[in-house]
Amino acid sequence: MLGWPGKPDQIAIIEYAGRRAKPVQHQVDRATGDGMYTVSWRIPGTLAASQTRRFLLRFDTSPVIGTPGTAIDVATSGNTLVVNNGDITLEHQREIGGFISRVTVAEATGALSWHDKVYDGTAYYLPTHEAERMEVTAAGPLRVVIEAASVYLGVNGEQPPSKPRAVYRFTNYAGLPITVVEALVTQEFAQQWKSLHFIEMGTGGAGFTNIATDGRGGRLEQTGRFFAGAKWGAVYNEQLLIAMCTATQPGAYDGGGGKHYLQYLRSGTASMTTLAYRWKDAILWGPGGQALEDRTVQRWHEILAAPPTVQVHFSTLATRLEAVTRIVNVKERALDKLSGKDWAVAHVGMTLARGGAAAAGKKITGGSFRETLSAIESCEQALNANSSEAELAQTGSGLAGLVLGHPYLGNDKAVYLFARPEHGAGLMSIYDRAGSREFLSIDPVHATLWEATVKTEAGGASFANNAQPCTVTFNTDAAGGQLLFEWSEHAAVDVVLRLGVGEALLRGRIEATIDEDKPSGFVSVAFPVVKGIKPLSPESQRDTILDTGRFGRERPSPLLSSKVHNIECPPGMQFTALTGDGLGFYFGEEDGLASRKQLSWAAAGDSLNFSIVHAVLGWGGDRPVRTYRSPGHVVLGPFRGDWYDAARIYRKWAITAPWCAKGRIHERADYPKWLIKAPYWSIGYLQHEKDIEDELNKQAFYEIPTMVAHVYNYFFTRHLDDRYPEYFPPKLGSAGFTAAIERLQSNGVRVVPYVNGSMWDMDTDSYRMEDAERRGAIWMSADGNLNITTSYGGGSSLATMCPGSAIWREKLSAITSELVGRYGADGVYFDFLTDHRGDCYNPEHGHPICGGNFWAKAVHDLYAGARAAAKERNPEAMITGEGIGEFCIDVHDTFLSLGESGSTAPLFLAVYHGYTNVYGGIYNNVDPVMLGRWWLMGCQNGWHG
Numbered sequence: 044m045l046g047w048p049g050k051p052d053q054i055a056i057i058e059y060a061g062r063r064a065k066p067v068q069h070q071v072d073r074a075t076g077d078g079m080y081t082v083s084w085r086i087p088g089t090l091a092a093s094q095t096r097r098f099l100l101r102f103d104t105s106p107v108i109g110t111p112g113t114a115i116d117v118a119t120s121g122n123t124l125v126v127n128n129g130d131i132t133l134e135h136q137r138e139i140g141g142f143i144s145r146v147t148v149a150e151a152t153g154a155l156s157w158h159d160k161v162y163d164g165t166a167y168y169l170p171t172h173e174a175e176r177m178e179v180t181a182a183g184p185l186r187v188v189i190e191a192a193s194v195y196l197g198v199n200g201e202q203p204p205s206k207p208r209a210v211y212r213f214t215n216y217a218g219l220p221i222t223v224v225e226a227l228v229t230q231e232f233a234q235q236w237k238s239l240h241f242i243e244m245g246t247g248g249a250g251f252t253n254i255a256t257d258g259r260g261g262r263l264e265q266t267g268r269f270f271a272g273a274k275w276g277a278v279y280n281e282q283l284l285i286a287m288c289t290a291t292q293p294g295a296y297d298g299g300g301g302k303h304y305l306q307y308l309r310s311g312t313a314s315m316t317t318l319a320y321r322w323k324d325a326i327l328w329g330p331g332g333q334a335l336e337d338r339t340v341q342r343w344h345e346i347l348a349a350p351p352t353v354q355v356h357f358s359t360l361a362t363r364l365e366a367v368t369r370i371v372n373v374k375e376r377a378l379d380k381l382s383g384k385d386w387a388v389a390h391v392g393m394t395l396a397r398g399g400a401a402a403a404g405k406k407i408t409g410g411s412f413r414e415t416l417s418a419i420e421s422c423e424q425a426l427n428a429n430s431s432e433a434e435l436a437q438t439g440s441g442l443a444g445l446v447l448g449h450p451y452l453g454n455d456k457a458v459y460l461f462a463r464p465e466h467g468a469g470l471m472s473i474y475d476r477a478g479s480r481e482f483l484s485i486d487p488v489h490a491t492l493w494e495a496t497v498k499t500e501a502g503g504a505s506f507a508n509n510a511q512p513c514t515v516t517f518n519t520d521a522a523g524g525q526l527l528f529e530w531s532e533h534a535a536v537d538v539v540l541r542l543g544v545g546e547a548l549l550r551g552r553i554e555a556t557i558d559e560d561k562p563s564g565f566v567s568v569a570f571p572v573v574k575g576i577k578p579l580s581p582e583s584q585r586d587t588i589l590d591t592g593r594f595g596r597e598r599p600s601p602l603l604s605s606k607v608h609n610i611e612c613p614p615g616m617q618f619t620a621l622t623g624d625g626l627g628f629y630f631g632e633e634d635g636l637a638s639r640k641q642l643s644w645a646a647a648g649d650s651l652n653f654s655i656v657h658a659v660l661g662w663g664g665d666r667p668v669r670t671y672r673s674p675g676h677v678v679l680g681p682f683r684g685d686w687y688d689a690a691r692i693y694r695k696w697a698i699t700a701p702w703c704a705k706g707r708i709h710e711r712a713d714y715p716k717w718l719i720k721a722p723y724w725s726i727g728y729l730q731h732e733k734d735i736e737d738e739l740n741k742q743a744f745y746e747i748p749t750m751v752a753h754v755y756n757y758f759f760t761r762h763l764d765d766r767y768p769e770y771f772p773p774k775l776g777s778a779g780f781t782a783a784i785e786r787l788q789s790n791g792v793r794v795v796p797y798v799n800g801s802m803w804d805m806d807t808d809s810y811r812m813e814d815a816e817r818r819g820a821i822w823m824s825a826d827g828n829l830n831i832t833t834s835y836g837g838g839s840s841l842a843t844m845c846p847g848s849a850i851w852r853e854k855l856s857a858i859t860s861e862l863v864g865r866y867g868a869d870g871v872y873f874d875f876l877t878d879h880r881g882d883c884y885n886p887e888h889g890h891p892i893c894g895g896n897f898w899a900k901a902v903h904d905l906y907a908g909a910r911a912a913a914k915e916r917n918p919e920a921m922i923t924g925e926g927i928g929e930f931c932i933d934v935h936d937t938f939l940s941l942g943e944s945g946s947t948a949p950l951f952l953a954v955y956h957g958y959t960n961v962y963g964g965i966y967n968n969v970d971p972v973m974l975g976r977w978w979l980m981g982c983q984n985g986w987h988g
């Protein structure tokens with residue numbers, strides 16, 4: 044992109060190699076913005092790894108290089124655009140939202156359909172109708188770009204209230220077998236979408252026979268299986284292959300129930316809770332399975348995951364930037380001689396100057412001439428600013444107030460600096476004094492702090508701190524310093540932030556209120572929203588973010604992975620951190636209600652954005668929710684160390700949370716002592732007499748005095764997941780099942796049967812006779828849309844039941860009571876609930892409609908009821924369930940880890956060690972290293988099949 048007023052045909056690209064200067068074939072396309080162009084050129088020959096080649100972009104009319112052997116072009120015919128790229132032909136159809144309807148590679152052709160959509164219980168699609176706009180924005184010979192813009196519509200043509208829309212850009216390069224697909228999805232307000240589906244390509248019409256991913260692959264046999272990869276996924280036959288090369292959750296569904304047309308290949312899905320969402324993936328078009336044998340797909344994944352980088356140099360601007368940077372560095376060294384308020388004032392001046400220099404550095408390498416110039420000018424201004432302006436309260440080393448018009452909160456550990464109140468007071472600088480390190484890089488006008496979304500009769504609206512002025516008051520006392528921000532334009536929003544004495548972490552709360560006379564209510568409140576978080580290690584190479592869902596693990600920084608990373612709470616723990624090179628940046632929320640929230644990391648340019656979005660309690664109901672208040676402190680800031688140190692910060696609060704109130708497990712009277720000593724969990728069946736022997740054989744194999752048999756299939760079904768929740772009488776008969784359990788117990792084996800925590804088979808008599816649908820089925824939307832699963836139970840229709848409904852709570856308590864009381868089971872395992880997260884719109888259930896702690900409380904109370912029922916029959920009985928969720932620690936005795944093979948950051952146990960247990964393992968994986976590692980991490984082994 045160039046901010047240049049000339050004509051495209053005056054641009055030439057010349058390669059310098061040694062003393063030779065050689066014109067290079069190029070293409071110039073107009074881009075968005077006045078005087079902005081996209082320039083593409085073909086690098087002659089090959090570009091080896093870590094090789095640098097230099098090209099000069101010259102504004103003159105050098106000789107034009109002729110069309111090369113491999114050119115790309117695009118032809119328009121009515122509502123069809125045809126891209127011809129060597130032996131690859133792609134047809135875009137306006138009637139299906141501008142998507143690709145047909146691909147040809149050499150002689151092989153495949154018909155494609157698309158299912159890209161947003162979903163919140165009801166699905167709204169892009170490809171079901173004509174694109175509003177489908178146009179060629181670059182026409183070759185090197186690069187063809189097609190843009191399609193559409194709205195999402197329901198099956199009857201209806202538009203959801205937030206009017207979501209998408210612009211898809213398909214970029215093709217001459218001679219390359221890939222199409223880069225970028226989407227920008229926007230909506231008028233931040234409606235909460237369960238899922239946004241990106242590149243969901245129906246491939247059933249293309250005659251594919253196989254699926255391959257970097258994980259599992261196999262033949263396409265229409266059996267309803269999903270094959271998931273982590274890096275790439277492909278479908279293919281002998282002549283044609285289509286692959287997603289840089290997907291977030293690549294995979295393919297092989298078509299269900301003998302229906303090939305259901306088959307699809309996808310890039311990924313994600314929940315969407317913001318105003319805008321960006322996606323990117325690259326589709327590879329190949330000549331059949333050969334492309335896998337030749338490693339073409341794998342290689343393109345690697346190339347696209349770490350593409351060659353282009354740096355732009357403006358020599359005159361670079362000289363001016365060097366000069367101003369030298370002055371910044373000289374002045375920075377002089378800071379050491381200052382202290383107290385003098386230091387604070389000089390620090391703010393330096394922060395602004397550094398910000399300008401950093402912005403200029405970023406813009407110059409990105410090739411933005413005008414923006415570089417204005418950033419250099421703002422740096423020069425900051426260096427010349429009169430630095431006497433400060434209004435600060437001070438107690439000890441704690442300082443709070445306004446410096447050069449910027450809200451300031453600091454002590455001898457850290458300084459937090461905000462944009463001027465007239466610019467909305469976004470968080471623009473976090474400075475670690477001990478390490479002399481700035482953690483943020485964001486210009487004050489775009490700095491953020493919070494964002495809120497309301498729904499109105501007409502639809503909704505979103506607003507944020509940075510578009511509206513606020514007032515700031517401040518004080519300090521012996522405990523530390525405090526800033527109070529107040530906004531009033533759309534709603535009364537107060538944010539209180541405190542920095543304690545000797546603390547580097549900031550603690551804050553938000554409270555937002557809408558006037559009674561306004562017809563709007565809150566849907567979600569995002570706080571904090573922090574933009575411009577800088578990498579901790581050079582180029583993020585050693586940076587990880589902590590995924591505190593489930594067992595806990597480290598993931599590469601989104602700046603490396605290009606993936607948005609969301610941690611959904613519950614069941615995830617309510618903290619995360621960026622770590623790298625011994626440094627950390629912590630975010631957490633100390634919410635003892637375990638309210639619904641999404642902790643979200645995303646790459647934006649060369650820095651990271653982070654936010655915690657809270658869906659407010661009752662937002663889906665008829666009565667507008669006019670107040671939102673932080674249920675606990677939001678905590679953020681720098682720390683030293685790695686994942687373990689981050690876990691220790693959270694643990695300090697977590698063991699005071701309500702779910703830890705019963706204390707450590709070895710001190711708890713209600714914690715079964717036998718479970719503490721159990722060395723192993725099997726997966727058993729107990730449907731025939733011989734299954735009893737199987738369990739005893741497992742116990743003998745490991746030579747263990749006791750173990751826990753986790754038993755399935757003890758009930759009558761055609762399939763495993765049929766007839767729920769009618770488990771009785773068991774297959775062995777009432778007396779037979781009781782005898783089986785007694786026999787195992789007499790040999791030291793404890794028995795914990797499986798129960799599905801969420802599903803009721805709609806074909807059962809009980810579903811009709813107990814009026815289960817009305818009294819307990821989850822409504823996915825306010826119009827009574829049920830959540831029915833047919834793929835799970837071998838075709839039977841299973842209704843998802845609401846944990847907040849009395850009928851379902853009572854049903855699961857009764858089953859628990861029967862299993863523990865009548866049959867003598869040692870406890871019950873609940874599938875689904877702990878690991879899931881949902882909303883329910885059914886007003887008959889008597890719970891708040893959506894958001895907040897609705898789900899956490901409903902699930903927790905359901906378990907509490909079942910646990911009480913079990914304990915009434917046997918005080919030594921236990922309760923467990925699928926997945927890991929901190930909010931259930933007091934009502935679960937242990938958690939199933941779900942297929943974890945290990946982790947470099949076992950965060951859940953680092954936080955809750957001593958307060959709960961985890962068990963599990965990997966099916967068929969019993970090698971000593973695996974078992975030993977699992978034991979070392981503090982888990983009970985088991986689940987090996």
Ligand SMILES: [Zn+2]
Nearest residue numbers: 845883885888
């Ligand atoms: Zn409900």
